[in-house]
Amino acid sequence: MEGKTNGKGLGVRPLARLVLGLSLLVALGTGMIMLPWSSTDGIAPLDAMFTAVSALTVTGLGVITTATDLTLFGHVMLILLIQIGGVGYMVLAVMFFRLIGRKISLLDRSALKESLGLVSISNVVELTRQVFFTVLIIEAVGATLLTVHWSGMMPLPQAAFYGAFHGVSAFCNAGFDLFNGNPQFPAGLPNDDVSLVIMGTLIFLGGLGIPVLFDLIRLRKTRRLSLHSQITLRVVATLVIAGAVAFFLSEYVSGGVLIGQNPVHATVMSLFQSVSARTAGFAVVGNFDRLEPATELVMMSLMFVGCAPASMGGGITTGTLSVMVLALWAFVRGQDTAVFKGKAIPGQTVRKASAVLTISILVVISVTWLISVTHSAPLDVVGFEVISAFATCGLSLGFTSELDWFGRLLIMFTMFWGRLGALTIIVSLAGIVRTKRIRYPEDRVLIG
């Protein structure tokens, strides 16, 4: 395979292929949604495209009401798109990390190789098969549980379809649902404890990413977790708990959208919302646009951090967050390298993490500015929307439907960017200058 040889400019081609592939998928998706029997009442091309991008990037922001504007056939198309966007991309990402090899992430590649137990390129097919089966099994279990649970409140065939739809949507962290705006379910997404626990678990597993899932599956055999899994699990657990506590504090204790619930249920809801905010985007309460400002900030932070790398989630990823914090700590302690559990984090990983953080901030601020200057809305609402798109999350303070065509294009662009990974586009834009073997004299500037 070409990926194995050390040809020049090799880094660019898989990258261009990836961007091209996603563009084709978007075109295909738009076509699927625009099929006459997909929508109940016809659908504008831009709406269809927005929905397709949102599904393929597993975001969940919607300018249409999924439940009523699409037919059953349309729902099937949508769930296919989500599945392709979620799993297909996940596999793509894993292969991408491997293929792109030398230039960007020789390091990532070896990390992946280690965590996936791959030793040669011929294993990609095997890997794809494994990923696919793992995903299908998890989704099947989730769908079955949801079907059983929901069969009490709707006819069995509908329960089966809803179970499957929401099982996929949750595991892929897409955040599309068939309840909101559905006259049959005026209360919106069922927020009883059982539904929340099932969906929360699916979201959580989807957000861990393939490397960690595989690591967990093999745990019985290997008896040790890779550093990546250890860090990811810790960071994810911390984020979920901190998010839930913060949500509970400002929405229940000091009075907000959860007021009037019983404490146990409020706790489950807070936990679910915290899990969901990190990139799935299911809203646990109908009046989500009336969150306290403190909660908005927590949600934005959680979305911005997002999920593990090579998972269903977007954002800067938990990997970036943990490396930045470890590097900060190492720096102030006067150590040369960031250290976690007796392992040093290489300098290049730190450089990559800062690049991810910087580009993410620049993109989010620029897009927020552009939307804010062309739309009239409070800053927190616009910022929330943009971060949600960037993190492929899909939570919204109700601003999505107010977007004009320019705003929609920008949000699509942001979802695209978020799903491809913070650095992917800029790397492909920047081109590779590896032929230049010049060493420059060092010089210092003042900082901070």
Next chain:
Amino acid sequence: MLAREPSRDSPKPSLSFVRPALRIIVSLFLMVAAGTAVFYVPGVTTRPWELTEAMFTAVSALTVTGLTVITPSQDLTTAGQVVLMILIQIGGVGYMTLAVMMFRFIGRQITLADRLALRDQLGLVSVQGVADLARRIFITVLCIELVGMVLLLVVWAPDMEFFRALHFSAFHAVSGFCNAGFDLFTLHPDHLEGFPADPATLAIMSGLIVFGSLGIPILFDFIGYRKTGQLTLHTRMTVPLILTLNAIGAGAFYVAEAMAGGTLVDETPARAAMFSVFQSISSRSAGFIASPNFDQIEPTSSLLMMALMAIGGAPASMGGGITTGTFAVMVLALLAYARGRDTAIIKGRAIPGEMVRKASAVLTISILVVVTVTWLIALTHPGSLEEIAFEVISAFATCGLSLGFTENLNTFGRLLIMFMMFWGRAGALTVIVSLAQLSPPRRIRYPEERILIG
């Protein structure tokens, strides 16, 4: 402390940094205590102040921020206003000197690099130079402020009695150069129109603010230019960056407020442009408000202001924020990474990996602190996220712009904002460094292992 200097080449790097970092914090604390006490001297205030009011004012002046819970034109006597000016001067110049000296003293562990950079830029070769350095800084600052004061006096003298013009021009020259942002016009019974918005005043103030936000290393670089005939990389990088930021800021403010319909719609294009330029310069750390109805600016503009404030001034200057140095290094490192280079490069020079590490540390801690404090204030105060975040970033950047939220702060909020101003002025890393190094680091080398990112 000077007595310890000879030992700075000894192999005890951790200790040599703890002291200066702690020293900065302790000295800031002592100054705050003294500053607070001054406001209880009879004849300084026109009414008795609450403790948090006095503390808040002292912290805001000493950190050259300019956020205020009192009205300087009403709540302070003329003597009190002079006291405030002195506090600003101490906070601005004293700290600037302290920072420069710290960069020189602390050494090996974190900023051997900075120390060398500063030594090159300031032309210092030995410890004996420190007293001389302090003297030079002080004289430079006084000269700039004096020029600014005379110019302001010329502009303002026709409109008010001479002694008031003298008093006002001195106060605003200091407040402008130190990027403090305190002014005596707001709510003054004789100046109901607020801060003078004529072109001459704004031009003079802008000049003072820009000089203040360049920082001593760059000012000295300019002064020494005739002799040396060359500028350091730091200067060549920072000055264009500051110009770019000001231009972008002014353009964006104009677009949002004058074109798309905002607070400057009713102004003539020339005046709108003038306000935009001034506000852009001022937001990078000074915090003067000349533009009308500033607390009603568009959301777009407040995002812009927050971004400019967060970036702030140059290192070792009157400004706060993550500093232009951090911003530049992060962007260069990003570009270098995207292009597959090992090192960030500017103007044919490589930026050392350690600088990139420091810049990321600054950015990370800044985000963590700002988000945490914003959350704490949002949790305990009613108010929109926009105005709270604006206030916190303003405090962190020691800027002093506000969307009018300062007066809504309760005691807890005031303490938090004081903490932010303090943190911002001490420098993003200073507080955490002094905390982190209370226990000495272990000298172990660890095996490397990689994790996935982004």
